[in-house]
Amino acid sequence: MSSSHPASLLRVTIGLMLAQSLAQAAYSAAVTVNTLAAVQLSGQKALAGLAGMAVLGGSALAAYPAGRLMARLGRRYGLVFGAATASLGAGLAGFGIVRASFFAFLWGLFVIGMGRAALDQSRFAAAEVTPQERRARAMSLVIWGATTGAVSGPLLAAPAGNWALALGMNTYAGPLLLTAAGYAVVAVVLCVALAVDWQALVNRAAEPATRATPTPPGISRSQQRSFREALRQPAMLAAMVAMACGQAAMVLLMASVSVHMSDHGHDLGDISAVISIHVLGMFALSPLVGQLTDRLGRRAVIVAGAVVLMAGCVIAPLSLDTPWIALGQFFVGLGWSGCYVAGSALLADTLGAAERARLQGANDAIVNVASAAGSLGSGLLLAGAGFTVLAAVGFAVALLPLLGVSFTSSRRAPDALRTH
Structure with a gap:
C-alpha cells in the first residue's frame, strides 16, 4: 500500500x-x-x-x-x-x-x-x-x-x-x-x-x-448515536433537510419536463437539449460550488442553492419557449448542486468517526425516499393539476432547506459555518 x-x-x-x-x-x-x-x-x-x-x-x-x-x-x-x-x-x-x-x-x-x-x-x-x-x-x-x-x-x-x-x-x-x-x-x-x-x-x-x-460539545469521535439522537444536533438536521428537500424539488421539476414539453409540441431534439442543460447545471459547476462551500461556509451555500432552485421553479413554467424552459431547468440543477454539495459537507463535518458511515447511510436512505416521492408526485401533479402547479409545489419544497438553516442557526453547535 x-x-x-x-x-x-x-x-x-x-x-x-x-x-x-x-x-x-x-x-x-x-x-x-x-x-x-x-x-x-x-x-x-x-x-x-x-x-x-x-x-x-x-x-x-x-x-x-x-x-x-x-x-x-x-x-x-x-x-x-x-x-x-x-x-x-x-x-x-x-x-x-x-x-x-x-x-x-x-x-x-x-x-x-x-x-x-x-x-x-x-x-x-x-x-x-x-x-x-x-x-x-x-x-x-x-x-x-x-x-x-x-x-x-x-x-x-x-x-x-x-x-x-x-x-x-x-x-x-x-x-x-x-x-x-x-x-x-x-x-x-x-x-x-x-x-x-x-x-x-x-x-x-x-x-x-x-x-x-x-468536535461539537457532547460528541466524541468514538460515540455512536442513533439516527434520532443525531437529528437533535441542529447541523445534522439542516444538512439532511437540505439534501432531501433539494433532491425532491429537483426530481419534481425534472421528471415531468419531457412529458410537459411533448404535450406542447416540442420534438425530441428540444427535449434532449433541455435535459442535457439540466444535467450540466447539476454536475458541471460542482467544483465551483464546492470551492464556494469551503470559502463561504456550508449554510451560506445551502441558502444560495435553495434560492437558485426556487428561481428555477419560478422560471420553468413561465414560457413554452425552449430556451426559457432550459434556463429554468438549469437553475433547478444548479440549485440542487448547492443543496447537495454543501449539505453533504455539513453532514460530514457533524459526525464522529465511529458513527459516520452508518449515519451517512441513514441520511442517503431519506434522500432516496425523497427522490422516489418526487418522481411519483411529479407524474401525479402533472396529470392532475398541470406543470404550473407542479412548479409551485417544487418551489414550496425548495423553500424548506432555507427555512431549515434559518431555524437551526440560532441553536447550532460549531459545524464549520466558515472554514479557512
Missing part, C-alpha cells in the same frame, strides 16, 4: 472521480432503455414507471445497510461490493429482457439500485480522507465526475443495442449487459485506486480539523 500522504490522497480522489464517471455512464446507458423495455415486457404503458421505481426502491432500502456495511468492512470493500452488486443486478435485468421475464427485469433493476446506494457514498469517502477546510471541494470533484458519464452513457445505448440485435437477442438487452460490464470495471477501479493506508489518511485529515474546529 502507498504510504505517501499527498500521493495517496490524489490517487483516492482521482480513483473516486473515475469510478463515478464510469458508474454514471453505465447507469445512463440502462436508463435510456429501461422504460421502453418495461413497456415491451409488460405490454402496458401504465407500468413504464415501475422501472424507475424499482431502482429507487432498491436504493432507498439499501442505503442504511450499505452504511453499516462500510462501517464494518471499510470504504474500499464497501464501495467495491456496491459496484459488484450493481453489475450483478444489470446482468439479471439483461437476462430478464432476453427471457422476456418482466419480474426478472424489475428484480435486476432493484438490485442495481441496491448497488448504487453504496456507490452514492463515494462522496463521503472523499470527505473522510480530506481536511475539513478542503472537504467540500473534494466531495464536489467526485460528484463532478458524473458529468462525462451522464453525457456519454446515453450515446452508448444504440451501439450496445445493435450489438445485441446482431447476436440474435432483444435490442434492449444490449445496454443492460453493457451496464453490467461497466459496473464490473468500476469495481476493479475502486479496488485498485483505494488500496492505500486508509486509516492513516483519515487520521491525517482529522488533524487540521481538530485544531481549527473542535
Whole structure:
C-alpha cells in the first residue's frame, strides 16, 4: 500500500472521480432503455414507471445497510461490493429482457439500485480522507465526475443495442449487459485506486480539523448515536433537510419536463437539449460550488442553492419557449448542486468517526425516499393539476432547506459555518 500522504490522497480522489464517471455512464446507458423495455415486457404503458421505481426502491432500502456495511468492512470493500452488486443486478435485468421475464427485469433493476446506494457514498469517502477546510471541494470533484458519464452513457445505448440485435437477442438487452460490464470495471477501479493506508489518511485529515474546529460539545469521535439522537444536533438536521428537500424539488421539476414539453409540441431534439442543460447545471459547476462551500461556509451555500432552485421553479413554467424552459431547468440543477454539495459537507463535518458511515447511510436512505416521492408526485401533479402547479409545489419544497438553516442557526453547535 502507498504510504505517501499527498500521493495517496490524489490517487483516492482521482480513483473516486473515475469510478463515478464510469458508474454514471453505465447507469445512463440502462436508463435510456429501461422504460421502453418495461413497456415491451409488460405490454402496458401504465407500468413504464415501475422501472424507475424499482431502482429507487432498491436504493432507498439499501442505503442504511450499505452504511453499516462500510462501517464494518471499510470504504474500499464497501464501495467495491456496491459496484459488484450493481453489475450483478444489470446482468439479471439483461437476462430478464432476453427471457422476456418482466419480474426478472424489475428484480435486476432493484438490485442495481441496491448497488448504487453504496456507490452514492463515494462522496463521503472523499470527505473522510480530506481536511475539513478542503472537504467540500473534494466531495464536489467526485460528484463532478458524473458529468462525462451522464453525457456519454446515453450515446452508448444504440451501439450496445445493435450489438445485441446482431447476436440474435432483444435490442434492449444490449445496454443492460453493457451496464453490467461497466459496473464490473468500476469495481476493479475502486479496488485498485483505494488500496492505500486508509486509516492513516483519515487520521491525517482529522488533524487540521481538530485544531481549527473542535468536535461539537457532547460528541466524541468514538460515540455512536442513533439516527434520532443525531437529528437533535441542529447541523445534522439542516444538512439532511437540505439534501432531501433539494433532491425532491429537483426530481419534481425534472421528471415531468419531457412529458410537459411533448404535450406542447416540442420534438425530441428540444427535449434532449433541455435535459442535457439540466444535467450540466447539476454536475458541471460542482467544483465551483464546492470551492464556494469551503470559502463561504456550508449554510451560506445551502441558502444560495435553495434560492437558485426556487428561481428555477419560478422560471420553468413561465414560457413554452425552449430556451426559457432550459434556463429554468438549469437553475433547478444548479440549485440542487448547492443543496447537495454543501449539505453533504455539513453532514460530514457533524459526525464522529465511529458513527459516520452508518449515519451517512441513514441520511442517503431519506434522500432516496425523497427522490422516489418526487418522481411519483411529479407524474401525479402533472396529470392532475398541470406543470404550473407542479412548479409551485417544487418551489414550496425548495423553500424548506432555507427555512431549515434559518431555524437551526440560532441553536447550532460549531459545524464549520466558515472554514479557512
